[in-house]
Amino acid sequence: MYDREIRGPLVTGNKTFGQVTTDIIQPLEQKTPLWWKAVFGISILASLWGFYAIYITVSQGIGTWGVNNAVGWGWAIINFVWWIGIGHAGTAFSIFLLILRQKWRTSINRAAEAMTVVAVGCAALFPALHMGRVWLAFFIIPYPNTRGPLWVNYNSPLFWDFIAISAYLLISLSFWYFGMVPDFASIRDRAKSKVKKMVYGLLAFGWTGSTREWLRYEGLSYVLGGIAAVLVVSVHSIVSTDFAVSVIPGWHTTIFPPYFVIGAIFSGFAMVMTLMIIIRKLYHLQDYITNAHLNAISKILIFISLIMGTAYATEVFMAWYSGNEYEIFTFFHNRITGEYTFQFWAMVVCNAIIPQLLWSKKIRKNLTIVFIISLIINVGMWYERFNIVITSLANDYLPSSWAPYSPTWVEIGTYVGTLGLFAIGVLLFFRYIPMVAIHEVKSVMNAGNDEHKHS
Amino acid sequence: MENKRIIGVFDSEAQLVSAIGQVQENHIRINEIYTPYPVMKAIDAMGKRSIFTFAAFLYGLFSALAILAFLYYTSVVDWPLNFGGKPSSAFPSFIVITIVLTIFMVTILSLLTFSVRAKIWPGKAYVLPDARSTDDKFIMVIDRTEADKAEKPLETLLKDAGASEVYEKEVEEENVF
Numbered sequence: 318m319y320d321r322e323i324r325g326p327l328v329t330g331n332k333t334f335g336q337v338t339t340d341i342i343q344p345l346e347q348k349t350p351l352w353w354k355a356v357f358g359i360s361i362l363a364s365l366w367g368f369y370a371i372y373i374t375v376s377q378g379i380g381t382w383g384v385n386n387a388v389g390w391g392w393a394i395i396n397f398v399w400w401i402g403i404g405h406a407g408t409a410f411s412i413f414l415l416i417l418r419q420k421w422r423t424s425i426n427r428a429a430e431a432m433t434v435v436a437v438g439c440a441a442l443f444p445a446l447h448m449g450r451v452w453l454a455f456f457i458i459p460y461p462n463t464r465g466p467l468w469v470n471y472n473s474p475l476f477w478d479f480i481a482i483s484a485y486l487l488i489s490l491s492f493w494y495f496g497m498v499p500d501f502a503s504i505r506d507r508a509k510s511k512v513k514k515m516v517y518g519l520l521a522f523g524w525t526g527s528t529r530e531w532l533r534y535e536g537l538s539y540v541l542g543g544i545a546a547v548l549v550v551s552v553h554s555i556v557s558t559d560f561a562v563s564v565i566p567g568w569h570t571t572i573f574p575p576y577f578v579i580g581a582i583f584s585g586f587a588m589v590m591t592l593m594i595i596i597r598k599l600y601h602l603q604d605y606i607t608n609a610h611l612n613a614i615s616k617i618l619i620f621i622s623l624i625m626g627t628a629y630a631t632e633v634f635m636a637w638y639s640g641n642e643y644e645i646f647t648f649f650h651n652r653i654t655g656e657y658t659f660q661f662w663a664m665v666v667c668n669a670i671i672p673q674l675l676w677s678k679k680i681r682k683n684l685t686i687v688f689i690i691s692l693i694i695n696v697g698m699w700y701e702r703f704n705i706v707i708t709s710l711a712n713d714y715l716p717s718s719w720a721p722y723s724p725t726w727v728e729i730g731t732y733v734g735t736l737g738l739f740a741i742g743v744l745l746f747f748r749y750i751p752m753v754a755i756h757e758v759k760s761v762m763n764a765g766n767d768e769h770k771h772s
Numbered sequence: 773m774e775n776k777r778i779i780g781v782f783d784s785e786a787q788l789v790s791a792i793g794q795v796q797e798n799h800i801r802i803n804e805i806y807t808p809y810p811v812m813k814a815i816d817a818m819g820k821r822s823i824f825t826f827a828a829f830l831y832g833l834f835s836a837l838a839i840l841a842f843l844y845y846t847s848v849v850d851w852p853l854n855f856g857g858k859p860s861s862a863f864p865s866f867i868v869i870t871i872v873l874t875i876f877m878v879t880i881l882s883l884l885t886f887s888v889r890a891k892i893w894p895g896k897a898y899v900l901p902d903a904r905s906t907d908d909k910f911i912m913v914i915d916r917t918e919a920d921k922a923e924k925p926l927e928t929l930l931k932d933a934g935a936s937e938v939y940e941k942e943v944e945e946e947n948v949f
Contacts (some may be wrong), residue, residue: 334908525898536824760809
C-alpha cells in the first residue's frame with residue numbers, strides 16, 4: 318500500500334484530472350521548439366554517417382572493420398550488448414514495477430518503454446551486420462529449406478538470441494503501444510484539427526474507455542507484464558550464454574547470466590535517469606516526474622551498483638581461487654594490470670565506485686550531479702562490455718595468435734549512427750506521443766489519500 | 773429501436789462508485805460506464821469477468837507442447853544432425869528456446885484475443901456517448917426504459933448521488949460484428 322504521509326504525493330501541484338491531460342498533451346500542441354530542431358538535425362547527420370558506414374560494411378564486407386582472427390567480435394558486439402542493456406529499462410520499469418505494484422512507475426514507464434523499443438531496434442542492427450552477408454540473414458529463420466542442414470541448430474545460443482530479441486522487440490513494442498491507446502483517445506477527443514483527429518483516431522483503435530475495454534486492458538497488461546518479466550531475464554541470460562558457453566578465458570563462467578541481467582538493468586535505469594532529467598526540465602513536467610521519483614531511481618542505482626561491484630569482485634576472486642593460469646592471466650595481467658588496465662579500471666570506477674556518491678542525500682538532490690553520474694554509468698557499462706569482449710579475445714591461450722584490436726572509422730560510424738537513430742526515435746517520441754502515461758497517472762493521483770480533491 | 777439513453781456525468785471516482793451503488797439498489801440496469809482510467813468497482817458493478825489470464829495460460833501450455841513437439845520432430849525425426857556425437861534428442865537444450873518461443877506465441881495470441889474481446893482495432897467505428905470520458909469525467913449510461921424502475925426520477929437519483937450533469941441523448945448501439 319502506498320503511504321502518502323511517508324512518501325509524499327505521486328503527483329504534486331494539486332492537479333485536477335483535466336489539468337493532467339492538458340499538462341501532458343501540451344508539448345504535442347505547441348510549436349516545435351528550436352532546440353528540438355537543432356538536436357534533430359545533428360541526429361540526422363549522425364545517422365547519415367551511420368548509414369554510410371553500414372553501406373560500406375554491406376558492400377565491401379567485414380574486412381572494413383578492425384576485427385581480426387583473434388578479435389572476431391569487435392565494437393559491433395560491444396554495442397549490441399550495450400544497446401540491449403539500455404533496452405532493459407523499459408521492461409524493468411514497466412514490468413517489474415507493475416508486478417510489484419509500485420505506483421510511482423506511472424510517470425516514468427512510458428518514456429522508459431519508448432527508449433526500450435528504440436534501443437532494441439539499434440541493438441538488433443549489430444548482429445545482423447556482423448553476419449557479413451546481411452542479405453542472407455533469413456538463413457536463421459527456421460523453415461524447411463534446401464540449403465543443406467534442413468533446420469537451424471536449435472541448440473545454439475545464437476539462435477536463441479535471435480528468437481529472444483525478436484520476442485523482446487515484439488513484446489516491448491506491444492506493451493508500449495497498447496499502453497498508449499487510451500492516451501491517443503484522449504488526444505483524439507481534444508483535437509481541433511481534422512487531420513489530428515483522424516491520425517490519433519486511427520492510432521487509438523476506436524478506444525472509448527468503457528468497462529468492457531478496461532477489463533480486457535487490465536488482463537492484457539498483466540499477461541504481457543508477467544511473461545515479459547520472464548523474457549527480460551532470459552534475453553540477457555541468453556546474450557550472456559553467447560559468451561559463457563565458449564571456452565575463452567574470462568567468458569567461461571556461470572556468473573555471466575545474472576551478471577549480465579543486473580548490468581543491463583543498471584544501464585537501463587541510468588539511461589532512464591538521464592532521459593527523465595532532460596524531459597522534466599525541457600517540458601516542465603516537474604509535477605509528474607517529481608524529485609521523489611528521481612530519488613527512488615537514485616536509490617535503485619546505488620543498490621544495483623553494489624551488486625555490480627560484488628560481481629566484479631567475484632569474477633576476480635574466482636579467477637584467483639580456481640588456480641587456472643589462463644583465468645589468472647586474463648584478470649590479473651590483462652585487465653587489472655597490463656594492456657587493458659584503463660578500460661578495466663574505468664569500468665570499476667564508473668559502475669561500482671562513483672554511483673556510491675548517491676548515498677548522500679545532498680548529492681541525490683543535486684540533479685546536475687545526478688545527471689552526470691547517470692551518464693558516467695552508461696560510459697562505465699560500455700567499458701564493461703569492452704572489457705568482456707576485447708580483453709578475453711585479444712589475448713587468449715596462444716600468445717602466437719594474440720592480436721591487438723582497434724576500431725576503424727566504419728565501426729565508429731555505425732555506433733555513432735545508432736546514437737543518432739536513438740536520438741531521432743526519442744525526439745519523435747517527445748514531439749508526437751504523450752511522454753507520461755496520462756491514464757495511469759490519473760489512476761494513482763488518489764494513491765494514499767482518500768480526500769483527494771478536484772473540481 | 774429505442775436508443776434513448778440517460779447520461780450521468782460524474783467528476784470523481786468516489787461519486788461514480790457511490791452512484792453505482794444507489795442505481796443498483798433501485799434494480800436499474802446500467803448500460804455501460806466510461807472512465808478515464810480503469811475503475812475496478814465500475815468493472816465489478818457491470819458484472820463483467822474476464823478469463824484473459826486463464827486463456828493466456830492455456831495459450832502458453834499448448835504453445836509449449838507444440839514447440840517441444842516441433843523441436844523433437846525437426847531435430848530427431850526429420851533431420852538429425854551430429855554435433856560432436858551429442859544426442860539429437862537434447863531435451864535440456866530445448867528448454868530455453870521453448871520458453872522464449874512460448875512467450876512469443878503467448879504475446880501474439882494475447883494481442884489477438886484482446887483485440888477481439890475488447891473489440892478494438894485500427895479504424896474501428898466507435899460510439900462514445902460523452903467525449904469528456906477520455907479526459908476528466910466519469911460517464912454512466914442507462915437505457916431510458918430503465919428509468920421507470922426507480923422510485924424517484926432517474927435524473928434526481930443520479931443528481932442526489934453526486935452527478936454534476938444528467939442529460940438525455942440518442943446513442944446508437946455499437947454494431948461491430
